[in-house]
Amino acid sequence: DQQVKQNSPSLSVQEGRISILNCDYTNSMFDYFLWYKKYPAEGPTFLISISSIKDKNEDGRFTVFLNKSAKHLSLHIVPSQPGDSAVYFCAASAWSGGGADGLTFGKGTHLIIQP
Amino acid sequence: EADIYQTPRYLVIGTGKKITLECSQTMGHDKMYWYQQDPGMELHLIHYSYGVNSTEKGDLSSESTVSRIRTEHFPLTLESARPSHTSQYLCASSDNGGGEQFFGPGTRLTVL
Numbered sequence: 058d059q060q061v062k063q064n065s066p067s068l069s070v071q072e073g074r075i076s077i078l079n080c081d082y083t084n085s086m087f088d089y090f091l092w093y094k095k096y097p098a099e100g101p102t103f104l105i106s107i108s109s110i111k112d113k114n115e116d117g118r119f120t121v122f123l124n125k126s127a128k129h130l131s132l133h134i135v136p137s138q139p140g141d142s143a144v145y146f147c148a149a150s151a152w153s154g155g156g157a158d159g160l161t162f163g164k165g166t167h168l169i170i171q172p
Numbered sequence: 173e174a175d176i177y178q179t180p181r182y183l184v185i186g187t188g189k190k191i192t193l194e195c196s197q198t199m200g201h202d203k204m205y206w207y208q209q210d211p212g213m214e215l216h217l218i219h220y221s222y223g224v225n226s227t228e229k230g231d232l233s234s235e236s237t238v239s240r241i242r243t244e245h246f247p248l249t250l251e252s253a254r255p256s257h258t259s260q261y262l263c264a265s266s267d268n269g270g271g272e273q274f275f276g277p278g279t280r281l282t283v284l
Contacts, residue, residue: 066212091271098181099277101262101275102275103272143283146215148233159220160273161217161231162207162214162215162216
């Protein structure tokens with residue numbers, strides 16, 4: 058059973074507009090959420106994260122919003138640029154007292170920025 | 173420059189061969205991870221390590237084994253490769269348990 062869901066396999070956005078990528082989770086123990094960007098034949102690159110004690114975190118063009126009651130988070134990219142075209146993965150973890158537990162990933166959303 | 177490295181990047185091998193995928197990091201991180209990803213699918217955790225001489229199995233059952241003799245090195249071994257092992261294998265490291273993990277470029281394995 059998937060604990061992290063990205064229901065849109067792909068998303069096409071015009072250059073300069075806002076890209077909104079969505080992610081839902083089912084495990085109430087998750088308390089830390091991350092977004093990764095992945096190009097083909099490369100490893101994922103960390104973009105931005107948010108702790109469950111916050112509802113928003115911003116870093117340049119990237120903003121992540123967390124709605125704990127809905128178990129939903131979203132990544133906003135403004136303005137979208139051609140170099141943003143990639144697969145975006147949502148990931149989550151349960152801190153588990155500081156253990157080494159890995160991340161639980163969604164299946165990814167392929168973002169395509171059109172000129 | 174601190175980084176995480178994986179070799180080989182691509183490997184095509186016949187059924188029954190023994191293979192070792194290498195992963196090294198120069199960031200001084202205690203925690204390291206192996207993930208497996210099939211095309212269009214999520215990354216699945218197959219192994220992780222808290223530090224030297226520590227190895228644990230992840231959420232996805234895997235026939236591979238790992239070792240952690242040195243902090244910077246976390247190799248993954250398949251004793252007898254099969255076509256079902258064809259996948260991308262990604263290594264990562266972290267300096268804390270649930271936070272940001274840094275990924276290597278991955279090894280794309282094809283078993284014929």
